Amino acid sequence: MTTEQIEKLSDKRILVTGGAGFIGSNLIETLLNNNIRVVCLDNFATGKRKNIEPFLNNGNFKLIEGDIRNLGDCQKACDNIDFVLHQAALGSVPRSIKDPITTNDVNVSGFLNMLVAARDAGVKRFVYAASSSTYGDHEALPKVEDVIGKPLSPYAITKYVNELYADIFHKTYGLDSIGLRYFNVFGRRQDPNGAYAAVIPKFVQQFISHESPMINGDGSYSRDFTYIDNVVQMNINAITTDNKKALNTVYNVAYGEHTTLLELATLLKEYLSEFDSNIKTIEIKHRENRIGDIPHSLASIDKAKQLLDYQPKYDISNGLKEAVAWYWKNL
Template sequence: MMKEKTNSTILITGGAGFIGSNLCEHFLSKGYKVICLDNFATGHRHNLAGFVDNENFRLIEGDIRNSVDCEKAVQGVDYILHEAALGSVPRSIIDPVTTNEVNVSGFLNMLVAARDAKVKRFIYAASSSTYGDSQGLPKVEDVIGKPLSPYAITKYVNELYAEIFSTTYGLETIGLRYFNVFGRKQDPKGAYAAVIPKFVMQLMQLESPILNGDGNYSRDFTYIDNVIQMNELAMTTENQEALNTVYNTAYGDRTTLNELLVYLKEYLSQYDERIANVAVIHGPNRAGDIPHSLASIDKAKKLLGYHPQFSIAEGLKEAVDWYWNNLK
């Protein structure tokens, strides 16, 4: 059971990022008051352009590593959607210290600020990387392995801290373990660009994408609108059983990187037929990568009433259309 709470104020940390800005846009469209906290380390001002002048929107430039910024941002807030983090397994391997400062110390700052401001509920971006070296498929929330990267460690620590704040201080928390989210506003540039926007950009420029390994690694690619749905369900649920736990946030199906490229070539070649003939290059496997990822979404279906609206194919069609019209 969920209830509309559109007279509420939501703080979205990392609100200028890919997922955060989509959440800002969605909740503003439903009449919520939205505060965005971002330091623009990885977020972009252009992601806010469509609603920065909305009277219900407020931007606070600040850093979750600064407790004063966190305290300022939570004033008068009912719900927190905590998206701010330094993503990327490779980046965490190169610079584990900064990853830990943002993802652990920053996370703890936000929990403390939420507790002190008596925020109603704290929903946070967890990660499928928490499953680590666990071999079983599909991934079920209560069976995890050892982390395979500094990034994965930080996201697991988030879950541990959230649980302690629930049991010790009574703060309602829900963690959403994101599985390879993609869609509009996802940045194709930079050293740590996610695979889908990176491939799309390369194919649009008739450049050969580089696949790590033989291309048979698989992922549960999850369209942004499914993630928005999960955040909304987590924020609005009145099912007490659904609180103070974590959920896989995914579609519940897996696609190999080879299959992904077939989809992308098919959809992009409708705009430029030359893309169908772009060659693919195979490179080495990437350190810290797990071979396969597939989520069980049974828990989210049962406790939150989650029913993902977009399959990988449907989501990719939408994403390709957005990229072609916005980045070409």
């Protein structure tokens, strides 16, 4: 955070929903490190208590254990809040295919509850986690914010509905918002466990355990992998910008380069081998492609650079080195 950003937020209160999750806890850590007051709302369905344990004795931190599907919890959390960083959601395309009802309840009904609570509390700005899955079956690369296709999963539908609701709440009630379409975020505190673990922490854990990572398809599918510190920067820029033209729209949050899954696994193998030379010999295996997966993902970040002064500092290589070092110490 810049000195100017810290000054702008020094007397403000910020609500981070899903604050015990991967992205939310990193946002909270950055804010608290700069003496900014933070409220965390989480029901710990996917968030981890260990992610927020270091904050519990901080006088600037308040935890509200609650569920965004409960309007009363949202209203309690939004009381006397200046800015909302809404990260709470049920992620994962496969989970949404298996259980579309719960995904919709959390991601759509919960999102609407948060908008209503923020509106009624007089929140100044509502910044929310959108998703690159919104681009759906639109094949052109790079992805540009105003051109999307049809969704390929229930999860993608819910995240697009979020954008529609945010737009309506600005036009109807005057609630300013910014949507951040995350592209495959990775980094410290991302959970490698569970059926719906993201690919990077899952591969890291498998390599460390001397297991062969399993790539869906031939490994040619590609993603715009985005290190967590780039995402934190974008969220902070979104709540501190004075540029009125930057509000009430959506932005890609990425690095602007794509990496194939095979390239990713190869890089992880190389970086982890520096800690354990036996990892060099581990074979990378393949299986069938997954239903609902987008073949390729690459973001244009021109809009974010122009309107929000977004300057991502971590490419895939630097980000992976940071992440691998963290996992080696913490897994």
